[in-house]
Structure formats: C-alpha cells, structure tokens
Amino acid sequence: MQPIADTNAPFLYCTSTSIMISCALHVKSPEVSYEGTPMRFNYVWLRDHCRSASSYNSATHQRSLDTGSLELTLRPESSAVEDGQLVLTWPGGHVSEFSLGWLAENSYEGRKTVMEQPRILWNANVYQNARISAAKWDKFMSCDSELKKFLQNYLLYGIAFVDDVPATVEATEEVTRRVSLIRETTYGRMWSFTSDFSRGDTAYSQLALDRHTDTSYFQEPCGIQVFHCLRHEGSGGETLLVDGFYAAEKLRQHSPENFELLCRVPIRHEYIENTENHQNHMTGIGPVLNVYPWNSELYMIRYNNYDRSVMNTMPHDIIRRWYVAHRQLTTELRRPENELWVKLTPGKVIFIDNWRVLHGRESFTGLRQLCGCYLTRDDVLSAARCFGLQA
Template sequence: MFVRLQRKLQTQLLSGLRSTRAPLRVKLQTRACASTSSALRLHSDHLVVSYEGTQMRLNFVWLRDHCRSASSYNSKTNQRNLDTGSIELNIRPDTTAVEGGHLVLTWRDGHVSKYSLNWLAQNSYERKKQSTVQPRILWNSDIYKNKNVPSAKWEKFMSCDEELKQFLQHYLLYGIAFVDDVPATVEATEAVSKRVSLIRETTYGGMWSFTSDHSRGDSAYSQLALDRHTDTSYFQEPCGIQVFHCLKHEGTGGRTLLVDGFYAGEKLRQRSPEKL
C-alpha cells in the first residue's frame, strides 16, 4: 500500500520594482557615519543601501509607505495610519543619512522617516528576493532504480512529529513522497492527508474513491490507460498536493507513472534555451 504525493507544477515568480533608467542627478544631501558598515547610492525613484554584505534596492514609495513614525504607523496594532494612496508616485527625499544603524530620510514636506538597517534587512522585498530559494532535487527513472524514493512508515508517520518533519522536508526536495503500510481504508487515507494539511473540497468532494465503473465522465473512471498529465490545472487555484492510495487491485495493469516536470523543464532549458 502506498500514498503518493505529487508536486504541483507551478512556480511562483518573485518580482520587484525595477528601474532601467539611469540615475537621476539631483541635489540631495547625503551623509553616513564612518562607524556604520553601510553605503548609499541614490537613483531617480529608489536608493540602494549596502548593509552587511547585502545590497537592498529600496523604492521611495515603499519607504514612505513603511515609515514607522507615530503619525504613519500604529505600533500597538501594527497597522498603518498613513493612507498609501496619498503618497506621490514621484516622491523622493530631500536628505538622506545613515546614523547609528538607522537610515534617516527627510521628505520634501518636512516629514522625517527613520528605519533600522537591521529591520530593513529583515523586511524589505529586496532582501526576500535574495533569500535562499527552496532547493529541489530533480529526478528521473533512476530514482526508482537506485531506490532513493523518500518514504516513511505509517505508524511512525502518524505518531512522531520528527518523522512528519523529515517527510515534509523530503517532499519539498523531491515533490513526491510515500507513506508505506497505510491500512487500506478511506479513513486511514484521510488521517494521513490531515496529518499533512487541510483537505480541500473540489467538484469531486474532499475525500473520494473511484474505480473503473464509468460513474463520471472522466477517463480515470475507466480502464483506459492514463498518460502523463497534471490534475486540476483548470482550477483557479490548482491542487498543491494530491494524495493517492490504492485500496484494492484485481487483474493486471494500473501502474502509476510519475514524472518530474521540473526535470523535463531543465532538460529543455539545457538543450533548447531559445524555446523557453
């Protein structure tokens, strides 16, 4: 018996504000403390702060919107007092400074914004783009030949949080993972699913069984062989994880074919990059 988890073949693309224009030469007063390991470079709509080996590209609108002064931000409720829509899109500061580990900006209306460099490093969109991307291990049929498929035993999976953690880490790395020795019941399958996440309702329901009885207009309910495909791609939010459990099998055939779409995409990129 096995439970199969299949990775959703969808990648979220991170994007940020980028300017292709050359730096605007404006008369801004800039100063930095010699004791602070940071540097500033001013551009037309953003500034670049170098801090502890990281370069943060900070848009002026974003900076004004994230001002932590009492008039702009309620520190008790962690909510803005500032109306984001009131910020001019061409806003830029009159003066900039790095003082005592803080970036200090004075805007043209006289408002002063002060940001901890450490806070900017932790919260800016630029730092998040530079953060480590979740690694992936791409695979082909060798993963089965070499018996490297990640798996966990059902009893330990259900009772040990450390086993669950390791299982999820393997799932994130490979996009597939197996739970072995699961009792051949819908209830046990549901328990395994809920151990990982909430069960999402679809047009088929939450948990459902299917066999070759033609009860639905779907090839999965027939004896036809199913070639490589992804499920629920037509949904506004396709399934992130799919769980399959073979409860009973009679006759021949019915083997499950798994394909790593990211592996196929990487091969295409290597062989025909012009087609991407």
C-alpha cells in the first residue's frame, strides 16, 4: 500500500505484482488510479453497485436494491481500504465493500480501453494464411471442445464452416441448433430456395448479387446467416465474402470524419413485397456504421444498396458529404484483395456474422438449391460466453 499524501479523493495505484490504493473522502467523487489511469467513481454509483446480500442477489445475479429510492446526494460516513477492498459505510450503517480489482475492471475508464469483442480483421490473404480448419459434422455434433473452437473462430473472423454435413434441410437445421436458436422471419424458419422468383426479391433469381448484409430493413438486422448449398448443376454461383469491419477500419484511418458521418447519420432500408402469397412492408432505420459510444468499437455495419430506401433523413448540406463517405467505404469494400470467394458445395455449411461480414454471389446457370436460416445473435453470443469466450 502506498498512501498518497494530501489528496481528497480515493486513488487506486497498481504495480505489476499488486494493486495499491490510497483513499480519502472527496465531496464529489472518489478517484482511483490504475496503472496511471485515473478512474473516478460516483458515490451513488458505488451504492447502486453494492454486492451485499440485501442489495444484490448473487444467486440470480440481479439487483435487489431499489435505485429509485437512493438519495442522489449520498455520501459515505467513512471510507477505508482494507485487504484490497474499498469499504464504505453509509449513513444509517449499511456497509459496501468492493475489491479494487473489480473496481478497476468495471470502471468506465477501464472499459474504455478494452475491446468488447476481440476480432481479427481480414482481407483474403489474412484469412487464407490463417488456415482455419472447418469443423467436421460428427465431432461438431458430439464434442463440446469442437463447438467451442468453432465459436472462437466465428467470433474472431465473423465466418466459420462445418464440413461433411448431410445435404438435407434437416441436417442443416441440426447443425444450427447445435449452436443456437433459429430466428424465424418472413422467409421462414429454415428456408430452402432456388431461382424460381417464389419471393419478390433478387435473391430468388440467377443474377449476381453484390456484397451486402441481409435484413438491413429490420430494426434489428439478423445476427447470423447460415447457408448450405444442397445442389448445383450448372456453373457460377460462387459466394463472395468481405469483412465489412476491415473495410470500415481502413476508412476510419484514411478519413475519420467520413467514418464518423456514416456512424452518425441514420438511413432507411426497406423491403416491400406484394405477391399473391406474400405481403410485406418492412423498414429499418439506423446508420451504416455502428460503434459503441464509450470505446468507438464497431459492432454493426448495415450495407445493402439494393434495399436502401429513399434518402430523406439528412438535410441538404449533409447529403453530398454522405455520398462521398459512402463512396469511400464502397471503394474499400470493393478492393479485390478484400474479396474472399468460396464455392459452397453440398456438405459445407457456412455461418456468417451478418453484422460484420458482407456476402454476395456470382450469377449462375442451372439448378441451384440453397438452404439455411438466420440465428438469433443474443443466443449465439450467450453460447460463446458460456464457454468462457469473450463475446
């Protein structure tokens, strides 16, 4: 412990072997310094995060304390640091204890410097050189460590494969259920489609599709896309994959103000279908790039030039700048070295992070049948966290 003389705020000091703190009451807020980074704590926040049995149910991990009845001018009557714990005694006698490590980890200043989700951004070379092996159906279905490895790859790269899956809709459903829950949409729970224009969308044709994310017209776009090509008797139809975050980070490096504009301006996407069997009118509103406000980390890209709707959510002076920014992002997304081309064949199931990796396809001839589904993002990430992965 290394007390700091004459300060009226608590400070946390850290060395490589131990965390040291010096603590004093401050009128406004305690301050902790961790590896040279000052971290400030608000007293109401500290009371609100009290982990004592009457404030927090550690069996359910839920707060029992009624935050709405806290005095917002609350100050402790005394504070001390004992055995690596900050101990605060509140008026009325309630005692709150916080380990200094917990405080450092959970502070705003601490979270600001770490990634919510570590990722490896890629272009075609980076991905190919990483030589990620696909999971194999048998082991994947029976062995948890194989599922964990698959999820780790998925989290890092935003794509992951399972090989040797029987070429049926049923087996495709089984392989996705091993990972998570299926998100039912207007396209069905499991879908299997060919170029028959059974739905009012270009996907149901033989035309090429430029890189895009799906369901950008949902208020919350689907988190994961699963594809399994059950048969193709013809040519073409290769799948294009592009890491949207790799491209967006290039834009951030070259032109931070254009990156910021694409984060700030919400735009509309739309899906209108009016066929005999299907009536839909969906709109989703949100920016092309989405970052967490506290650490500026990207968490979602919405990019679908087909489904982008009328642009009327920004004033005249912004619109020109928006098109410039959008063009710069498009240029990055279209660099040939960023394109990963894969031929999906029967047996090979691909999982794509639809909040990060764009997909597209070459035009094709012949009968081509593709099946798949969307997965609920929350459940996929939850499955990963239950394996101890950072997601």
